[in-house]
Amino acid sequence: MSDFDSKQMSESSKPIHRRNVYIIGAQCTGKTTLAKALLERLQQLSSEAFLPDSSAPEPIPRSQHDDTPPPLYTPDLASPEPLLITELARQIIRDNPIATSDIRDSPALSLQLQTSILKAQHAIEAYLHHSSQPKWYLSDRSGLDPLIYTSLLIPPPAYVNLLASSEWDECKEYMREGLVIVCESGVSWLVDDGVRLMPVDAEEWKALHDQFVKVLGEEGIPHTVLPKEVVALEERVDFVLNCLREDRTGETGRD
Structure with missing residues (x-):
């Protein structure tokens, strides 16, 4: 048995922490596919695979009544938990049609879109966190995503304003409590689906990834980079599960 196989067997015997998971990064890096596969794997595991519920964080008191309807x-x-927050930006774009060209060519429309995405992401997370019975969730994006695109596509002071927003302040704390996985750009499945914003070239794709890592560091959010060389979906799921077992924090790269 190889050292790698031995390590995998050792890791798989450790209990899984019920931490909220954010799978983030530049577009077309397999985030949604990974989130859905991770959800399926977690839901297949027996309760013995997880740490006891008593290890979960205490609920955050809601400032409003608990019968407040969930946000859009x-x-x-x-x-079944964990819940999956997925394709949020895609849903917002489809409900509020905006051409992908406008995201680059119209700063005003682009800022309106990124602000809407941040507010929607925050509203969902806040609702799930502040419930009398907080929900465990996976998300294929985060409140950071609209900030990253704003920083690279929209002139100042748009990024600084979003960075100072109350929505980001809360989202940032949620991310610090959770597990943040950054999918590295440069993978082989870059496909234009006509909805998402595509990178102009490999340099821009890498710049987006680098900006995610940079701002996570500046904002003090622990994170782990999922290397682009890990291509097989099963291995990508195992990578995230091992992070949940270790309860690892702090930036890691290609270990």
Whole structure:
């Protein structure tokens, strides 16, 4: 048995921490595919695979009544946990049509879109966190995503204003408590689906990834980079599960 196989067996025997997971990074890096596969794997595991529920964080008191209806785009609360927050930006673009060219060519429309995405992401996370029974969730984006695109595509002071927003202040704290996985750009499955903003070239794609890592560091958010060389979906899921087992924090690269 190889050292790698021995390490995998050792890791798989450790309990999984019920931490909220953010799978983030530049577009077309397999985030949604990974989030859905991770959800499926977690839901297949027995309760013995997880740390006891008593290890979960205490609920955050809600400033409003608990019967407040969930915000738009909230996942089905009756679904088995973890819940999956997915394709949020795509849903917002489809409900509020904006051409991908406008995201680059119209700073005003682009800022309106990024602000809407941040507010929607925050609303969902706040609702799930502040419930009397907080929900465990996975998300294929975060409140950071609209800040990154704003910083690279929209002139100042748009980025600084979003960075100072109350929505980002809360999202940042949620991310610090969770597990943040950054999918590295440069993978082989870059495809234009006509909805998402595509990178102009490999340099811009890498610049987006570098900006994610840079701002995570500046904002004090622990994170782990999922290397682009890890291509097989099963291995990518195992990578995230091992992070949950180790309860690892802090930036890692290609270990």
